[in-house]
Structure formats: structure tokens, C-alpha cells
Amino acid sequence: MGSPATYSDANQAELLRRACEGDKEAFYSLVRPCERAVYVAAMSIVNNPADAEEVAQEAVLKALAHLTGFRAEAKFSTWLIQITINEARSRLRKDRRHLYESIDEPRTDEEGDYTPKDFADWREIPSEALKRDELRNALKRALATLPLKYREVLILRDIQNLSIEETAEILGISQGNVKTRLLRARLQMRDALAPGIDGSWSSGKPEYKKVRPW
Amino acid sequence: MSVIEISCLEVWRELSNYVDDDVAPELRARMEAHFKSCAHCKAVLEGTQNVVKLVADGIEYELPSGFSDRLYRKIKDK
Numbered sequence: 001m002g003s004p005a006t007y008s009d010a011n012q013a014e015l016l017r018r019a020c021e022g023d024k025e026a027f028y029s030l031v032r033p034c035e036r037a038v039y040v041a042a043m044s045i046v047n048n049p050a051d052a053e054e055v056a057q058e059a060v061l062k063a064l065a066h067l068t069g070f071r072a073e074a075k076f077s078t079w080l081i082q083i084t085i086n087e088a089r090s091r092l093r094k095d096r097r098h099l100y101e102s103i104d105e106p107r108t109d110e111e112g113d114y115t116p117k118d119f120a121d122w123r124e125i126p127s128e129a130l131k132r133d134e135l136r137n138a139l140k141r142a143l144a145t146l147p148l149k150y151r152e153v154l155i156l157r158d159i160q161n162l163s164i165e166e167t168a169e170i171l172g173i174s175q176g177n178v179k180t181r182l183l184r185a186r187l188q189m190r191d192a193l194a195p196g197i198d199g200s201w202s203s204g205k206p207e208y209k210k211v212r213p214w
Numbered sequence: 215m216s217v218i219e220i221s222c223l224e225v226w227r228e229l230s231n232y233v234d235d236d237v238a239p240e241l242r243a244r245m246e247a248h249f250k251s252c253a254h255c256k257a258v259l260e261g262t263q264n265v266v267k268l269v270a271d272g273i274e275y276e277l278p279s280g281f282s283d284r285l286y287r288k289i290k291d292k
Contacts, residue, residue: 024289031289035282040275049278056281057288064292113223116258139272158269164236183230189269190261 020067034077038084044155045088059084082170114184142192150185220244225255
């Protein structure tokens with residue numbers, strides 16, 4: 001079941017043509033290079049592996065069902081990630097645990113400036129002070145405190161390294177909006193991870209403490 | 215020749231773009247001048263740069279083992 005890691009436009013067009021004719025191997029060849037991106041996009045929203053895998057599968061099957069609706073000039077991965085994000089949000093809506101988390105897009109543009117809450121001098125990168133596991137857990141915990149709309153942008157931009165343009169397209173928002181949300185996401189992450197007055201980093205405690213709640 | 219000063223608020227607004235090297239040269243110059251004289255903003259900048267690096271390096275979402283096989287099977291069964 002080996003596949004190339006990437007494929008050229010011509011290759012995508014050919015695979016797409018065959019997939020539309022019912023060639024499932026060709027369809028899987030289109031999907032395979034996107035697996036990680038799809039999974040990561042799902043995880044950024046539902047935040048647990050079992051649900052993320054189900055969301056990923058559902059998104060891929062939806063893509064299969066709607067293949068003829070895909071504009072061949074576009075990038076398949078962008079389209080697939082878009083479907084995944086919508087699917088993940090739908091699941092979140094159904095899940096009562098997230099009843100109070102705002103999922104739907106705001107009607108107006110972002111208003112108000114974000115004020116950094118902690119001015120502690122944080123030049124040392126905590127990765128030198130913490131073990132890899134602790135760091136990963138601290139990062140994931142901090143990430144979970146972000147509002148969904150900021151978390152999505154941070155994941156697409158800073159983990160998946162998609163462009164501002166692609167991120168805007170996937171989320172259906174303007175590039176300006178992407179930049180604003182990215183700013184807030186990064187500043188909130190910084191505040192969530194910053195050393196704080198009690199110096200949690202330097203004391204070597206495995207759990208970081210968020211000093212200022214919001 | 216001095217650059218026109220900007221406020222901390224303006225700096226925070228453009229901080230993310232600055233980290234991505236996505237600001238116009240004039241604004242860039244103003245921000246750099248600001249960082250030289252404002253310790254708070256310098257701290258926020260460095261923290262933000264750290265965050266971007268940490269998020270990129272530190273958060274891994276590994277595909278669950280067997281993910282590809284299960285997905286492939288779902289496609290075939292449809």
C-alpha cells in the first residue's frame with residue numbers, strides 16, 4: 001500500500017479522474033498523503049484520538065461521496081481538510097460536554113485588542129528546562145485553554161505550516177481575520193505558558209501553573 | 215534621522231505579523247526601535263517567538279497505530 005509522499009498537479013488530476021470513475025485505490029492514493037493533516041485538524045477540534053479518527057474517516061467518506069463536486073484546479077488536501085474541520089465541528093455540536101464552547105463563527109470581525117497579561121522576562125526556552133513529555137503535556141494543556149477559533153488557526157498555521165491564504169480558505173474567513181486570530185492565539189499561548197510570579201518553570205515542577213486566569 | 219514612535223498597543227497588534235516577517239519595512243523599523251527601548255514589549259516578543267518554536271517542535275499528534283489500514287478498509291467497504 002505504498003504511496004508517494006506528495007504528488008504533482010498532473011498526478012492529482014490523473015488520480016482524481018480515476019477516482020471519479022470509481023477507482024478506490026486511486027482515491028486512497030489521493031488521501032494517503034493528507035492523513036496526518038486530516039487527523040491533526042480533527043484533533044485540534046475534538047481533542048481525543050478516538051473521536052478524531054472517527055471524524056477523519058467520516059470526512060474522507062464524505063469526500064468520496066462528493067468527489068464530482070471537487071473543483072480540479074483546487075488543492076485536494078485543502079478541500080479535504082475543510083471537510084474534516086466541518087465534520088469535527090458538527091461532532092462537537094452534538095457532544096454535550098462542549099455545550100458551552102462557542103463553535104459558530106462570530107457575525108462581526110474581531111473587536112478589541114488583546115493585551116498580554118504577563119511581562120515576565122521569558123527568554124529561556126522552557127524546552128531546555130523540561131523533559132520532552134512534560135513539555136508536550138504542558139503545550140497540549142495550554143492549547144486546550146484556547147477558544148476553538150484561535151486553536152484552529154494556531155494548529156493550521158504553526159503546526160501544519162499552511163499559508164495564511166490556505167488557512168483563510170479552509171476556515172472560510174478573510175486573511176485579515178486569520179492574522180488577528182493567530183495573534184491572539186499566540187499571545188494567549190504565551191500567557192498560558194509564561195513562567196509567572198511563582199517561577200513554576202525554574203522550580204522544575206512537571207506541571208506548569210497558569211498564573212492569571214481569564 | 216529618527217523613526218516615528220509607535221505605542222505598545224500598536225506593537226502588540228502587529229507582533230504576530232512581525233514574527234512571521236510580514237510587516238512593511240517602515241513599520242518594521244519603528245517596531246525594532248521600540249523593542250530597543252521597551253523591555254516589556256521585548257519580553258512579549260521573545261516569549262511569542264518561543265511559543266511559535268515550541269508549538270512547531272513540541273506538539274506531536276501521532277497517527278494512532280493502524281489508522282491507515284482502518285481508513286483504507288472503510289474506503290474499500292463503501
